[in-house]
Amino acid sequence: MNKYLQHFNPARSNTQPKRRVTAMSHTDTLKLTATQTALDRAAALLAEGQTVAFPTETVYGLGADARSGPAVARIYAAKGRPAFNPLITHLPDADMAKRHVAWTDTADELAAAFWPGPLTLVLPLRPGHGIASLVTAGLDTLAVRVPAHPTARKLLSTFGGPLAAPSANLSGRISATAASHVLKDLNGRIAAVIDDGPCPVGLESTILGLNGEQVTLLRPGGVSREDIETVLGRPLQDRDHSDVLTAPGQMQSHYAPSAAVRLNASSARDGEVLLGFGQMGCDFNLSTDADLAEAAANLFEFLHQVDRTGRPIAIAPIPATGLGVAINDRLRRAAAPRHL
Ligand code: TXA
Ligand code: MG
Numbered sequence: 001m002n003k004y005l006q007h008f009n010p011a012r013s014n015t016q017p018k019r020r021v022t023a024m025s026h027t028d029t030l031k032l033t034a035t036q037t038a039l040d041r042a043a044a045l046l047a048e049g050q051t052v053a054f055p056t057e058t059v060y061g062l063g064a065d066a067r068s069g070p071a072v073a074r075i076y077a078a079k080g081r082p083a084f085n086p087l088i089t090h091l092p093d094a095d096m097a098k099r100h101v102a103w104t105d106t107a108d109e110l111a112a113a114f115w116p117g118p119l120t121l122v123l124p125l126r127p128g129h130g131i132a133s134l135v136t137a138g139l140d141t142l143a144v145r146v147p148a149h150p151t152a153r154k155l156l157s158t159f160g161g162p163l164a165a166p167s168a169n170l171s172g173r174i175s176a177t178a179a180s181h182v183l184k185d186l187n188g189r190i191a192a193v194i195d196d197g198p199c200p201v202g203l204e205s206t207i208l209g210l211n212g213e214q215v216t217l218l219r220p221g222g223v224s225r226e227d228i229e230t231v232l233g234r235p236l237q238d239r240d241h242s243d244v245l246t247a248p249g250q251m252q253s254h255y256a257p258s259a260a261v262r263l264n265a266s267s268a269r270d271g272e273v274l275l276g277f278g279q280m281g282c283d284f285n286l287s288t289d290a291d292l293a294e295a296a297a298n299l300f301e302f303l304h305q306v307d308r309t310g311r312p313i314a315i316a317p318i319p320a321t322g323l324g325v326a327i328n329d330r331l332r333r334a335a336a337p338r339h340l
Helices: 036-047 067-077 094-098 105-114 151-159 179-186 225-232 292-309 323-335
Strands: 030-032 052-054 060-064 088-090 117-125 140-147 192-194 206-211 214-219 271-276 314-315
Touching: 030 036, 030 060, 036 052, 036 060, 036 151, 060 067, 060 088, 060 151, 060 323, 088 206, 094 105, 105 206, 105 225, 140 323, 179 192, 179 225, 179 292, 206 225, 214 225, 271 292, 292 323
Parallel strands: 030 192, 052 192, 088 140, 117 206, 271 314
Antiparallel strands: 052 060, 117 140, 206 214
8 A cells, every 4th residue: 555545544535415516606615525426527627627626645735727827827816825836736647747847867766766645846847848837837847746645646537637736725824634624715716625534644745846966855745855865865955045936935924823823832821722742731632652644644634623712822842853844844834923
């Protein structure tokens, strides 16, 4: 079994009734399950240029046909996303990715080791790539990813084309790891959501920038730096933080709950909800066993739950090793001063 789907339980999909929507105005978002009939309906909406949220092993994505400017524009509109922040294109396999980007030996090595799975590769666009310029926000590179989640894979093969898909949340808010999170932010703003239970990894993909032999870590995520360096046999480069164009969208305040967030807390102060890690007294524990994979899978769900209490959040220290690097990255952004 693919290691990114260890916690995946296909029996958990729900059975909400289907409702019809008109093509352009979403008074209510259509709720779909992961049956083939529902995926046919979702693929038909995508072919009409509509937006559909779907589960991946990392977080729920908000998909649209990456070849269609108007379809991709609906993603930006639904999320309220700044137009300069480019999107990841999801594909069923590496061969499909090669149609759109200039492939390299390094890309081959990484894809063989980690695809399908939570790794995104940024590569130069190829001539005749066919991708709408709104996807890359005008850059000459494209972020490509082959997801491991069976429902994402079935949707991609049913649709038969590349899907641009950012995380299915309002821009700058907490990422969605359940269909209920998607609906909280986007109900009425998107055509449909496919509900297939919680996302097993719970953190977005690791993003690598590939420039010839040089590989730069643009965003830590579901595949750890250590695992990538083992495959490459050399260290990853670090992102140049002064160069916004190498990693647009890496804004400081991101994944932000409504309430204030305090990091590295050993106990709760007055009124705070304490999000713990390991053996400790707290309101929510990311992992009592101090297991970073479990903490990653719980992170956004717990932030959503704490956010609903409206109380300030204190978060215990999380070790900055393996998946803990990505967890700490998301927590720092959640705690950063808000620009909204
Ligand atoms: O796990 C994931 O990656 C999820 C699921 C849905 O696949 N997607 C996701 O997308 O996290 P999003 O849009 O929330 O984050 C994509 C990040 C953004 O920070 C964006 O700036 C960066 O990828 N990105 C996209 N294209 C890029 C490019 N050509 N060069 C550099 N960064 C890029
Ligand atoms: Mg996002």
